[in-house]
Amino acid sequence: MTHAILVATVVGLCFAAGGTAAAVEVKTEGAEGVVAKAAAPIRTLLITGHNNHNWQFTSRLHAETLEASGRFDVDITDDPAATLADAKKVAGYTLFVLDYNDYHEPKRWGDAAEKNFVAAVEKGAGVLAIHSANNAFKGWEQYEAMLGLLWRDGASHGKFHAFDVSWADANHPVTKGLEPMKAHPDELYHGLTNPRNTKYTLLAQAMSSKESGGTGKNEPMAIGTTFGAGRVFATPLGHVWNGDQGNKRSVLNPAFMTLICRGGEWAATGAVTLPSTFADVRTHNTLSSEQVAAGWELLFDGTKSTLRGFKKEGWPAEGWSIDAKAGTINHIAGKGGGDLATPKAYENFEFSVDWWAAPGANSGIIYLATEDHNYPWETGFEMQILDNEKHPDGKKPQTSAGGLYDLIPAGADVVRPAGSWNTAMVRVTAGKTGKRIEHFLNGIKVVDVEVGSEAYKAAFAKSKWTGMKDFATKNKGHITIQDHGDDVRFRNIMVREVK
Numbered sequence: 001m002t003h004a005i006l007v008a009t010v011v012g013l014c015f016a017a018g019g020t021a022a023a024v025e026v027k028t029e030g031a032e033g034v035v036a037k038a039a040a041p042i043r044t045l046l047i048t049g050h051n052n053h054n055w056q057f058t059s060r061l062h063a064e065t066l067e068a069s070g071r072f073d074v075d076i077t078d079d080p081a082a083t084l085a086d087a088k089k090v091a092g093y094t095l096f097v098l099d100y101n102d103y104h105e106p107k108r109w110g111d112a113a114e115k116n117f118v119a120a121v122e123k124g125a126g127v128l129a130i131h132s133a134n135n136a137f138k139g140w141e142q143y144e145a146m147l148g149l150l151w152r153d154g155a156s157h158g159k160f161h162a163f164d165v166s167w168a169d170a171n172h173p174v175t176k177g178l179e180p181m182k183a184h185p186d187e188l189y190h191g192l193t194n195p196r197n198t199k200y201t202l203l204a205q206a207m208s209s210k211e212s213g214g215t216g217k218n219e220p221m222a223i224g225t226t227f228g229a230g231r232v233f234a235t236p237l238g239h240v241w242n243g244d245q246g247n248k249r250s251v252l253n254p255a256f257m258t259l260i261c262r263g264g265e266w267a268a269t270g271a272v273t274l275p276s277t278f279a280d281v282r283t284h285n286t287l288s289s290e291q292v293a294a295g296w297e298l299l300f301d302g303t304k305s306t307l308r309g310f311k312k313e314g315w316p317a318e319g320w321s322i323d324a325k326a327g328t329i330n331h332i333a334g335k336g337g338g339d340l341a342t343p344k345a346y347e348n349f350e351f352s353v354d355w356w357a358a359p360g361a362n363s364g365i366i367y368l369a370t371e372d373h374n375y376p377w378e379t380g381f382e383m384q385i386l387d388n389e390k391h392p393d394g395k396k397p398q399t400s401a402g403g404l405y406d407l408i409p410a411g412a413d414v415v416r417p418a419g420s421w422n423t424a425m426v427r428v429t430a431g432k433t434g435k436r437i438e439h440f441l442n443g444i445k446v447v448d449v450e451v452g453s454e455a456y457k458a459a460f461a462k463s464k465w466t467g468m469k470d471f472a473t474k475n476k477g478h479i480t481i482q483d484h485g486d487d488v489r490f491r492n493i494m495v496r497e498v499k
Contacts, residue, residue: 380474
């Protein structure tokens with residue numbers, strides 16, 4: 001299931017290769033006994049676009065987490081002032097997810113948008129508020145009443161560290177049957193206040209140790225409130241700071257992902273049908289009917305691939321393997337094999353793939369590469385695949401993940417840590433001065449440059465490519481996946497020509 005980006009300031013093909021969500025079964029009891037039926041996806045709007053935290057990373061990840069559970073159909077807005085001003089559109093959502101914070105720079109949504117949002121929640125729409133959403137909108141009475149506990153003057157936190165989260169109410173629909181969260185890596189807020197005296201149910205708490213800079217007492221980690229007919233699930237967990245690779249693990253912890261999915265379902269429906277452990281129930285390595293109609297071609301169906309070795313007629317004899325059980329193409333570290341390549345050469349196209357990298361691993365998507373040289377990189381551009389945290393290239397902007405290798409840095413830090421799946425897309429089209437190259441990583445456009453432009457020429461002059469006479473000179477070429485000698489995996493590999 002693919003979520004849409006509404007009025008986005010940063011747009012892209014968001015999780016185009018993310019697969020199709022399986023329907024969640026809800027059991028009902030009638031005259032004929034217990035009957036299992038598919039529950040309709042919860043229509044969800046994730047509100048983001050302004051935050052002193054890494055909202056480009058968290059917003060797209062939260063959306064994918066919700067959709068991967070099979071229970072939610074998520075749209076994203078990076079411009080809530082415009083999206084929420086449309087009352088009819090707002091009325092179509094059952095759940096609002098808040099990943100928005102204006103504490104550092106006040107930015108309200110405007111009278112119409114705020115009125116529509118409040119009215120929707122009063123009428124029964126749910127709210128899922130994550131981390132610094134409780135920092136936002138100081139003085140907005142209805143918002144503060146919804147969220148209950150807020151970051152206001154006097155609030156603080158200790159250092160980012162691993163801590164246990166226990167359930168204060170183990171019988172609530174969200175927490176019932178869940179194991180406590182052990183050694184969850186995060187920021188632990190303390191000193192949250194309740195300026196509107198909102199009645200809330202404490203669902204989760206954690207000891208804020210003095211050794212980590214805390215208070216030495218239990219602090220709230222999840223609460224439930226009501227606002228009119230609407231339910232609100234709010235958690236201060238989920239801290240990801242800009243430029244900090246280690247922080248990203250807070251929102252990738254399966255226990256956290258379970259918590260927000262169950263919290264979101266309860267806020268939207270009043271009940272929880274999702275399991276007590278997180279699972280990605282999407283079907284991978286398939287195309288939806290919409291993708292087929294749009295011209296996408298699947299290059300790997302989970303058991304076999306039309307890819308071949310670069311400058312070879314068939315599959316490489318070593319290095320690369322297909323794991324049919326996992327539905328992935330894997331490169332075994334140190335085994336060689338060479339690059340994989342599309343049999344066909346492409347001129348203007350979109351290429352999308354999910355990739356996974358082991359700690360310290362390096363690979364790449366090289367495109368517009370011709371087979372009249374020994375290696376694809378002698379002619380083609382590369383979108384870098386990398387573990388930014390442990391590989392030396394991750395410390396340099398021009399060679400970090402998502403960027404146009406050694407030319408244009410990724411414009412946002414949205415790569416996921418080693419051992420996590422990323423979705424990449426390359427779009428190549430005709431531009432005014434040459435090929436227009438766009439890179440998208442995890443739903444965010446991170447590169448947009450035209451070959452021959454002043455920006456490109458300046459970057460090229462500083463690069464290592466100046467000594468390669470045929471680099472970036474081809475108008476048409478193969479798309480390749482690089483063998484850099486490391487443990488990397490791929491799925492949901494697809495391409496379409498752009499006319």
